[in-house]
Amino acid sequence: MNVLWIFAHPEPRSLSGALRDEGLRALRELGHDTRLSDLYAMRWNPVVDGKDFRHDGEQRLIVGTSSQRAYTEGTLSEDIRAEQEKLAWADALIVQFPLWWYGMPAILKGWFDRVFVKGFAYGVTGPDGRTLRYGDGALSGKRAMVVLTAGAPEDSMGPRGINGDLGQLLFPLQHGTLWYSGMSVLPPHVVYGADRLSPDAYRARADELRQRLRTLPTTEPLPFRRQNGGDYDERLVLRPELLPGRSGLAVHYV
Ligand SMILES: Cc1cc2nc3c(=O)[nH]c(=O)nc-3n(C[C@H](O)[C@H](O)[C@H](O)COP(=O)(O)O)c2cc1C
Known part of the structure; x- marks a missing residue:
């Protein structure tokens, strides 16, 4: 498979950085082709900007509609097109980040905001004229999996845990973005209690990640x-x- 790994952590020598390196190595050993978008290292610009979509100056820029026109006319800015090219190449997408304030780091949100534009990730219609989304759509056929580290212990992110149910916290990303654009979303790989991991616990979590990557092509989606x-x-x-x-x-x- 072709696997695109999106990494959103500012520090390569972090737990997240170590897991990313383990994960990419495991994928290559399994014979997959990998590409990496290391958003901080790339100095990814997360802010949607009028310059993303070149236009003739007469039209008012409305991101939703103008971006579709920009996509079909090939006038999106270079950094967005490069990420879309990687996504088009990929059979599977890994989205890795540390949980920050119940969500993803802003740089990663801005990757989705700018790369997942209309006409590329959504806004396509089927032969019967119906809009294809939530399970069908522009990116259908691709698999996606979240790899997450979280400070909270596992029980506290369960259905009655104070830190919020994990499936609900990830709903905007897993359902509202990945599934919305047609991808099959695999259960996330989560490292709980990530701020207090012993070396043994780290090895166990890294083993689990390798196992999850081994079954990337076959795991039953959510x-x-x-x-x-x-x-x-x-x-x-x-x-x-x-x-x-x-x-x-x-x-x-x-
Ligand atoms: C700004 C910030 C916000 C955080 N918010 C949460 C949170 O909402 N829930 C949680 O469980 N952990 C939270 N944490 C803890 C991080 O998830 C944890 O430190 C990280 O996943 C550990 O991995 P790392 O060493 O690779 O950064 C937060 C940490 C930071 C720095």
Whole structure:
């Protein structure tokens, strides 16, 4: 497989940096081709800017629509096009980051904001005119997996844990971004208690990561519901006969 590894940590000598090196080595030993986007090392610009989309000066720049035109006309800025080319090449995407304030570092959010533009990552329609998203779409056929380190211990990120349920914290990324654009999202690899890891615990977590990468091509994806699979009505609301009386993010898993 062709694997693109997105790395969003400022310090290569961190726990995250060590896991990245382990992971990339394991992938190469398994015979995969790898490419790396090390966002801090690349000095990635995370801020959407009018200069991203060259236009004739008469149109007002509205990111959603102008970016689609820019994409199809090939006028996106060079750094965005380079990342899109890597994504187009990839069969699988690894998104690695430390959990910061319940979410991803801003530099990584800005990678998605600028690279996942309309016409490239979303906003495509099928032959019947329906918009393809949530399980179908521009990036379908690709696999994606989050590799995360978090300071919190595992139980405190469970369903009743004070640090918030992990599946819910990752919902915007895993469901709202990766699944939205059509990718199959594998269960995340999470290193909990990441600020207090003993050398033995580090070796165990690194072994687990290698094992997860070994099964990257075959692991069963998270069972998110497909938008166009019949579970949602025409308003994109889950049909009342499915999980009656239940609401919240968990209803979007089969
Ligand atoms: C700005 C900042 C915000 C953080 N927010 C969280 C958080 O919301 N939840 C959590 O479990 N850990 C949080 N942490 C802890 C980091 O997730 C942890 O230090 C990191 O994953 C350890 O990996 P590293 O040594 O590679 O940085 C935060 C750390 C920083 C620096």
